[in-house]
Amino acid sequence: MGERIGVSDEEWALIGPLLPAERGRGCRPAQDNRRYFEGMMWMARTGAQWRHLPDEYGKWNSVFRRYRRWVATGVFDALLETLAEMVERDATADMIDSTVVRAHHCAVGIKSGLRKLRRLADRAAASPPNSMRGATEKADLSASS
Template sequence: MGRGDLTDEQWAVLEPLLPRGARAGRPPVWARRQLIDGIRFRVRTGVPWRDVPAEYGPWSRVYDLFRRWQRNGTWQRIITRLQSLADARGAITWDLSVDSTVCRA
């Protein structure tokens, strides 16, 4: 497990929020946790997709999962659900800031 990889506790919270695969047949070669850790590595470090370490799976598979979930709104649903869970636990403080300045042209 790399320094920035998901812990078992984090994975236990995230896993139920992931979409279920509907396809029957061969099991996937690369575990979702491994691919998600690859996505997190890329986002955290800013390296090109082709430079994602092989321990996370082939870069093309990591990128494919990222883009597919980006296009179908999976990432947005996950972040919304994680925020609602954290808010229910009281882990988020929602501050409202109103700026009263006026800008005239």
């Protein structure tokens, strides 16, 4: 179902201790945080539905429940803050944020399309009404001013 998206052992050495220890529910033991975290990364990277999560990351519902639990308890916010502090202390490390990544000039906006829409709106406002109802509404508006 696509290439495996995972973290290296070096990356996991930084991330693993920052994640909460999971204990099993009922009589089942908890699964490995790394496997579930990689499943969450697969979901973030592919944008697929949870049900399409490959089996190698665990049952989709288990990964989803753990993801929701971590979101609710602020695990990802704390992880981001901790990693940002580590980057500030380490001069050789870099962190990329979407605010510093420049988009291609085509992705900036639809400037020509906006001008065309504005011109159409201006032309519609200046044109005479096409029906008797439009004429009476325009007359009522001008009389009330």
